[in-house]
Amino acid sequence: MRIILAQPRGFCAGVVRAIEIVDRALERHGAPVYVRHEIVHNRHVVDNLRSKGARFVEELDEVPHGAVAIFSAHGVARSVEKDAKTRGLDVLDATCPLVTKVHVQGRQYVSQGRTLILIGHAGHPEVEGTIGQIPGVVVLVQSEAEVEKMTLAPDMPVAYVTQTTLSVDDTRGIIDALQRRFSDIVGPDTRDICYATQNRQAAVRELSDRVEVLLVVGATNSSNSNRLREIGAESGVPSYLVADGSEIRPEWFANVQTVGITAGASAPEEMVKHVIDALRTFGHVEVTTMNGREEKVEFKLPAKLIQPVAAVAATAVREE
Ligand code: 10G
Ligand code: SF4
Numbered sequence: 001m002r003i004i005l006a007q008p009r010g011f012c013a014g015v016v017r018a019i020e021i022v023d024r025a026l027e028r029h030g031a032p033v034y035v036r037h038e039i040v041h042n043r044h045v046v047d048n049l050r051s052k053g054a055r056f057v058e059e060l061d062e063v064p065h066g067a068v069a070i071f072s073a074h075g076v077a078r079s080v081e082k083d084a085k086t087r088g089l090d091v092l093d094a095t096c097p098l099v100t101k102v103h104v105q106g107r108q109y110v111s112q113g114r115t116l117i118l119i120g121h122a123g124h125p126e127v128e129g130t131i132g133q134i135p136g137v138v139v140l141v142q143s144e145a146e147v148e149k150m151t152l153a154p155d156m157p158v159a160y161v162t163q164t165t166l167s168v169d170d171t172r173g174i175i176d177a178l179q180r181r182f183s184d185i186v187g188p189d190t191r192d193i194c195y196a197t198q199n200r201q202a203a204v205r206e207l208s209d210r211v212e213v214l215l216v217v218g219a220t221n222s223s224n225s226n227r228l229r230e231i232g233a234e235s236g237v238p239s240y241l242v243a244d245g246s247e248i249r250p251e252w253f254a255n256v257q258t259v260g261i262t263a264g265a266s267a268p269e270e271m272v273k274h275v276i277d278a279l280r281t282f283g284h285v286e287v288t289t290m291n292g293r294e295e296k297v298e299f300k301l302p303a304k305l306i307q308p309v310a311a312v313a314a315t316a317v318r319e320e
Pocket of ligand 1 (some may be wrong): 039096099265
């Protein structure tokens with residue numbers, strides 16, 4: 001069997017930063033530190049951090065007064081930020097800077113007197129966070145069909161922003177529908193779909209032309225991983241979302257010689273290796289990586305965490 005790995009795949013800069021924030025918080029403050037929601041949507045990442053002393057909660061009322069609380073990479077509403085303050089929590093914000101950028105953009109449009117339209121999936125934590133970061137009403141649209149049903153006046157000044165992990169193609173269709181529907185509409189020059197989402201989707205589209213089966217390593221609650229599987233399926237390739245090698249089924253590979261593998265932005269490379277090892281149990285495999293875009297994006301850590309622990313300790317000793 002030939003395996004072709006997508007390039008790029010797996011962790012994006014926002015996920016690397018979010019995981020590092022939890023690791024450094026544990027190093028600096030000791031266990032436990034509390035993380036609101038899964039830091040990123042991946043059980044292996046969460047289990048690994050839990051084993052080091054992170055405690056995952058869905059709401060801040062589960063966090064003791066004064067404890068260290070980390071917001072997940074997907075972002076949070078203003079009400080959550082205020083709640084953390086009231087509870088005296090020591091907050092570290094792991095919201096991806098590209099999500100924060102959408103929050104800022106949305107607030108700017110609203111301050112210009114426009115009604116904000118958010119293109120995204122209802123109930124997703126990033127969408128809940130973005131809606132909760134904007135003062136006033138935000139209208140959520142999920143599809144072109146929903147645009148047709150909107151009740152806002154066609155000449156109302158509106159603006160749109162998007163969730164960062166959407167399908168590039170679906171979003172283009174929704175934006176076109178909005179532009180047909182509203183006469184006074186503005187939006188970001190480039191869509192808010194982030195660089196990592198765009199690159200992974202472009203790579204998997206290309207990979208789908210070369211393989212008979214596509215495996216996407218990622219969690220079922222990971223939006224960007226689901227979009228990768230959909231692209232494979234839309235290209236006519238049987239495509240499966242798997243958390244790790246244990247979910248591989250032999251019947252998917254009957255008479256199959258070429259398998260493509262990609263990984264969502266929250267899926268660790270170890271899980272890609274685990275999937276390859278599972279495929280090895282069916283016979284000899286040859287692994288290559290497609291030529292693809294190399295990513296060099298890195299995001300700075302919050303200032304509170306940049307100084308190494310040793311330097312903090314030395315400063316404390318000098319001050320005594
Ligand atoms: O794709 P979603 O938004 O579900 O998140 P994820 O945790 O699977 O991947 C990382 C992407 C984000 C943190 C959303 S910006
Ligand atoms: Fe940031 Fe994009 Fe990664 Fe989300 S998917 S964490 S927006 S880089």
